[in-house]
Amino acid sequence: MSYTVLKSIHIIFVVSWFAGLFYLPRLLVYHAEAQAKGEPEKGILSKQFEKMEKILFNAIMIPAMFLTWITGLSLIYVAWLSSFGSQGWLHLKLGFVVAITVYHFVCRYLILQFRKGNFILSGTQLRLYNEIATILLVAVVFLVVAKNTLDWMYGLGGFVVFAIVIMAAVTIVKKIRNKA
Structure with a gap:
C-alpha cells in the first residue's frame, strides 16, 4: 500500500473518530438536561439517549479509534521510523493523540455513569467538556x-x-441562553 493511500485512510478514520467525539458529549448534554423533565418524558428520553450513546460509542467510535491508531502507527513505520527520534513535532502529536484517547475513554466512563443514573456533570459542564475535543x-x-x-x-x-x-x-452563550 502506498504512503498516500495509507495517509488517506488514516484521515478518514480520524474524521470518523472525531465525528463521534464531537457528537457523543452533545448527546450527554441532552441526556443530563433531560433529567430535569417530568415523567414519563424523562424516562423515555433517558432510554433513547442511552441507546444512541451505546451505538455511537461501540459501532463508530471504538472501531474508528483503533483504526486511527493502527493506520497512524503504520504511517510512522513507513515514513519516519528511521528518523523518529528527530521528529519533535511527531512526539508532541502522539502526546495529543494519547490525550484524545483518554478523552475518548472518559466519554465511556460518563456513559456508564449516566446509565447508572449518576449524572456527575451538569449540562453546562458537559458543554465545556465538549470543547476539549475541538481544542x-x-x-x-x-x-x-x-x-x-x-x-x-x-x-x-x-x-x-x-x-x-x-x-x-461557551460560557457567554450559556448566559445569553439563560436570559432569553
Whole structure:
C-alpha cells in the first residue's frame, strides 16, 4: 500500500473518530438536561439517549479509534521510523493523540455513569467538556501541517489562547441562553 493511500485512510478514520467525539458529549448534554423533565418524558428520553450513546460509542467510535491508531502507527513505520527520534513535532502529536484517547475513554466512563443514573456533570459542564475535543483537534492539525516550522512558544501560546476563547464563548452563550 502506498504512503498516500495509507495517509488517506488514516484521515478518514480520524474524521470518523472525531465525528463521534464531537457528537457523543452533545448527546450527554441532552441526556443530563433531560433529567430535569417530568415523567414519563424523562424516562423515555433517558432510554433513547442511552441507546444512541451505546451505538455511537461501540459501532463508530471504538472501531474508528483503533483504526486511527493502527493506520497512524503504520504511517510512522513507513515514513519516519528511521528518523523518529528527530521528529519533535511527531512526539508532541502522539502526546495529543494519547490525550484524545483518554478523552475518548472518559466519554465511556460518563456513559456508564449516566446509565447508572449518576449524572456527575451538569449540562453546562458537559458543554465545556465538549470543547476539549475541538481544542485537541486544532492542536494536532497545526502540528501536522506546520511540523518543525512551528515555533513551540507561539504554538503553545496560541493553543492556550484558543482554549480560553472557546471556553469563554461557551460560557457567554450559556448566559445569553439563560436570559432569553
